[in-house]
Amino acid sequence: MSVPNFLYIGTSKAGSTWLFNALAIHPDVYLASSKGLYYFDQHFGNGPEWYRAHFTGDEGKRAVGEISHSYLSSPAAADRIAVAYPDMRLLACLREPVDRAFSDYLDLVKNGQHDGSFETALERFPRLIDRGRYATHLQRYVDAFPRHQLQVGLFDDLRADAQAYADDVFAFLQIQRLELPSAALKGRMPAGSPRNANAAAAAKASSRLVKRIGLRRLRARVKRSVVVRQALYRPYADDRPTVDPGVATELRGVFADEVERLDTLLSAPVTQMWGYRAPQPDQSGGG
Numbered sequence: 372m373s374v375p376n377f378l379y380i381g382t383s384k385a386g387s388t389w390l391f392n393a394l395a396i397h398p399d400v401y402l403a404s405s406k407g408l409y410y411f412d413q414h415f416g417n418g419p420e421w422y423r424a425h426f427t428g429d430e431g432k433r434a435v436g437e438i439s440h441s442y443l444s445s446p447a448a449a450d451r452i453a454v455a456y457p458d459m460r461l462l463a464c465l466r467e468p469v470d471r472a473f474s475d476y477l478d479l480v481k482n483g484q485h486d487g488s489f490e491t492a493l494e495r496f497p498r499l500i501d502r503g504r505y506a507t508h509l510q511r512y513v514d515a516f517p518r519h520q521l522q523v524g525l526f527d528d529l530r531a532d533a534q535a536y537a538d539d540v541f542a543f544l545q546i547q548r549l550e551l552p553s554a555a556l557k558g559r560m561p562a563g564s565p566r567n568a569n570a571a572a573a574a575k576a577s578s579r580l581v582k583r584i585g586l587r588r589l590r591a592r593v594k595r596s597v598v599v600r601q602a603l604y605r606p607y608a609d610d611r612p613t614v615d616p617g618v619a620t621e622l623r624g625v626f627a628d629e630v631e632r633l634d635t636l637l638s639a640p641v642t643q644m645w646g647y648r649a650p651q652p653d654q655s656g657g658g
Contacts, residue, residue: 373401373426373427373429373432373435374423374426374435374456375403375426375435375436375437375456375459376434376435376436376456376458376459376460377434377435377436377459377460377461377462377544378436378437378438378439378442378452378459378460378461378462379391379436379437379438379439379440379462379463379464380439380440380442380443380448380461380462380463380512381439381440381441381442381443381444381463381464381502381508382440382443382444382463382464382465382466382471382502382503382505383440383441383471383475383502384466384471384474384475384478385440385464385465385466385471385526385529386464386466386526386529387406387438387440387464388406389529389533390438390462390464390540391406391438392555393533393537393540393551393555394434394436394438394540396549396551396552396555397434397541397546397549398432398549399432399433399434399546399547400432400433400434400435400436400544400546401426401428401429401430401432401434401435401436402436402437402438403425403426403436403437403438404425405425406437406438406439407438407439407440408422408425408437408439409439409441409442410422410437410439411439411442411445411447411448411451411452411455412439412441412442412445412447412448413441415447415451419455425437433544433545433546434544434545434546436460443463443502443505443508443509443512444498444501444502444504444508446511449511449512449514449515449516450511450515452515453515453516457516458520459516459520460520460521460522460543460544461512461516461520461521461522462522462524462540462543463509463512463521463522463523463524464523464524464525464526464529465505465523465524465525465526465633465641466525466526466527467526467527467645467646468500468502468503468504468505468622468626468629468630469503469614469619469622469623469626471502471503471526472493472499472500472502472503472622473489473614475496475498475499475502476489476492476493476496476499477612479492479496489612489614489615489618490615490618500622500625503626503629504626504629505629505630505633506628506629506630506632506633506636507629509521509523509633509636510636513636522539522540522543523636523637524536524539524540525641525644527644533551533556533557534550534551534556537549537551623647626647627647630642630645630647631647631648
């Protein structure tokens, strides 16, 4: 039984499934028995032995960890992780918060958890907004860990060059670079709609049953299967729903302060990259 030395803490709908699959094929990486243990927020009461039991059979891998995308927004997780594993390396990936919230909404619809508009989902599911308060959530980790133990990437960079993004992750985890196969460079959980609502609901119920009886690895393999997803869901193409422009503008106002604070936290022009601030004119006088 090994001690984990890295975590992906969030956010959701920002490539966590892609990252899980990219790390799962690396020979120097051992991942917990399934994506989404949620120990440091939802299952902390199960105790440390329960948690460590998910890391048996690592065979001396250099990087041992897990991916639980709710840790970032959890008020308690940062301090709990710092107390239990003060040397933990932490990975995060941020997606423009309105885009992230709408993607989360589409996932709720796809999984049969919501049947209604984006606006009604915002009222019903507070996480759609709360998970986008990145600066507030990241500050807890900045306060609890040395800055060199925290790597924060942007979903924009993952979309632009998945291999370069993976290279940065491998370097942060201090493992060898791995050239990812073409299949691993593609998006893993695209938004879509059920091909058959009853079949999708039955698959979800079966997944929950498998989880309850402890077959986490089997559940994880099935959930990650491209064949299974394509059989159950039809990915959106040109018919992908879009956010109402008025709603998007209102939400950008809600997130504006959080995004501006990221510029300082990450030492990067996030507000400009995400269009929350217009590019500043060149004041150098150069031609």
